[in-house]
Amino acid sequence: MRALFVVILFSVVATGCARVKPYERELLAKPTMTFQPDPHEDVLDNHMLEAREGAAGGYGSAGGGCGCN
Amino acid sequence: MQLRLSIALAAVVALMSARASADDSFVAKTQIYTDSDHTTVVSPLTALSHNAWQGGTLSASYVADVVSSASIDVVSNATARMNDFRSEITAGLVQKLHNTTLSGSYVYSVENDYQSHNAELGFAQDFFEKNSTLAFGATFSANDVYRTGDQAFHRKLTVGGVSASWTQVLNRATIMQLSYTFSYGNGYWASPYRFVRVETPDFQAIEFKVPETEPNERYRHAAVIGLNRHLFSDTALQGDYRLYLDNWGVQSHTIQLRYFVTWGDVTLRLRERFYYQSGASFFRPHYTASTLQPFVTADRELSTFWSNVAGFKISWRLPWVHRALELEAKVDYFHFGYINFALLASRDGADIEAGLNVIY
Numbered sequence: 001m002r003a004l005f006v007v008i009l010f011s012v013v014a015t016g017c018a019r020v021k022p023y024e025r026e027l028l029a030k031p032t033m034t035f036q037p038d039p040h041e042d043v044l045d046n047h048m049l050e051a052r053e054g055a056a057g058g059y060g061s062a063g064g065g066c067g068c069n
Numbered sequence: 070m071q072l073r074l075s076i077a078l079a080a081v082v083a084l085m086s087a088r089a090s091a092d093d094s095f096v097a098k099t100q101i102y103t104d105s106d107h108t109t110v111v112s113p114l115t116a117l118s119h120n121a122w123q124g125g126t127l128s129a130s131y132v133a134d135v136v137s138s139a140s141i142d143v144v145s146n147a148t149a150r151m152n153d154f155r156s157e158i159t160a161g162l163v164q165k166l167h168n169t170t171l172s173g174s175y176v177y178s179v180e181n182d183y184q185s186h187n188a189e190l191g192f193a194q195d196f197f198e199k200n201s202t203l204a205f206g207a208t209f210s211a212n213d214v215y216r217t218g219d220q221a222f223h224r225k226l227t228v229g230g231v232s233a234s235w236t237q238v239l240n241r242a243t244i245m246q247l248s249y250t251f252s253y254g255n256g257y258w259a260s261p262y263r264f265v266r267v268e269t270p271d272f273q274a275i276e277f278k279v280p281e282t283e284p285n286e287r288y289r290h291a292a293v294i295g296l297n298r299h300l301f302s303d304t305a306l307q308g309d310y311r312l313y314l315d316n317w318g319v320q321s322h323t324i325q326l327r328y329f330v331t332w333g334d335v336t337l338r339l340r341e342r343f344y345y346q347s348g349a350s351f352f353r354p355h356y357t358a359s360t361l362q363p364f365v366t367a368d369r370e371l372s373t374f375w376s377n378v379a380g381f382k383i384s385w386r387l388p389w390v391h392r393a394l395e396l397e398a399k400v401d402y403f404h405f406g407y408i409n410f411a412l413l414a415s416r417d418g419a420d421i422e423a424g425l426n427v428i429y
Contacts, residue, residue, distance in 0.1 A: 019200050020238050027242045027299040032329040032336065035236070035246050035295055035307075040116055040130070041399070041422070044100045047132075048110070048420065052405070054346050054370050055313035055321040057230070057250040058291035 094118045098397070098424025105417045107139040124165040132157040141412045146262055155180040168195040185212040206232040208252070216261040224257030242299040254287045265356055265365040272355050281366050288316040303331035318350030319371065334386040340401065341379050348373040354411045372410040378403045380420070395426040
C-alpha cells in the first residue's frame, strides 16, 4: 500500500512538472526513443544472457528452454 | 514433435498472410553466438505481425537454437561434445482500446531433454494525455526436465511472476521508465548432467563426484530504471540500471548504455553493457568431503563474475521496397571474467546477427 502511494505521488509530481502535448512529441515519437526498439532482438539477447548469468527479469521476455550449454 | 511444430507454424503463417493490412510486418533474422569456451549457437528467428481488426494485432514467431558445445561444463562430465536443437514457437495478441492496451502470449519451447510452456498476460493504461503509462504483467511457466539416455529421469520446474512498470514523459526530449519484476519458482533448477567434484583437502585430486543439488525454491526480484534522451540533431542516448536480488544470495548490478545516430535512412547503434554478480551462498570454488553441504553446484552462472558487452548495430531502411524494407547487421563482443570459478578464468566471444524487417 505504501509502495502504491509512492508510485501515485511520484506520478502526480512528475506530470505536474511538465505535461507534453501530443503536437510536441516529434522527438519522443522517433523509433530510437522507445524502450524496446526491436523486441525480437531482445528475445534473442535476453535468452542468451539469462542462460549465462545468474540474474533474470526486468527487460521483458526471454522465451523458454533451459539454455544450459 | 518437430513436424507438429512446423505444421502449427505453417497454419498460423497461412492464416495471418491471408489478408495483409496496414503495418503488417515480417521479420527474419539469424544470430550466431560463438565463444572461446568452444560453444556455438545459431539462432534463426522468423516473425509475423498482422493487424487483424480495429486495434487488434496478432503475432507469431519461431526461433530455433542449433547448439554445438564442448564447453568446460560438457567436457568436465566426460562428454567430448554435445549437440542440441531447440524449437520455440510464440503466438500473441495485442488489443488496443483507446488508452488501454491488453496483451497475451503463449510460448512453447522444446528440445530433446527439456520442454516448457509459458503464458504471459499484460495490461497497460495511459494517463495524463499519454504522458504516463502504468503497466502490469503476469507470467506462468511450466517446465519438464529430462536426461538423455535415462528414461526414468523426469523433474518439473514451475515459475510464476508478476511485473509492474511506470513510464513517464519528463519533457519533449526525455522519457523515463521504472519497472519491477518478481518471480517465484519451485522445482528442479539444477542440470541433470552436471556433477560436482569433491576434492582432497589440498585440492590436488578428485575423491568422488556428486550430482548437483540446488534449492527447490527461488524468489527473484529485479528493478530497472531507464532513461531515454533525445540529443542534438538525430541522436539519442538510452541508459538503464538493473538491480537484481534472489534468495540464493545472488545480487547483481547491470548498467547499459545505447547511443543512436541516424543519417537519413541509416541508423547506427553503439552499445555498452556491464554486469557484475555476487555468487550464490552455497557456491564454492572447491568442495571437500568434510565441507559438503546440502546444496552443491558447479554452475559458473552461480559463481562471482563480471561481464562486459560492447558492439554496434546498423539498420538501413529502404522505403521504396514494399512499404518499407529494413536491413540490419549487428556485432557484439563480450568478455566474462570469472572470479572464483576454478575451471575457467574467462570467456570471450561474439554475437553476430543479420536480418530484415518488411512492412507491407
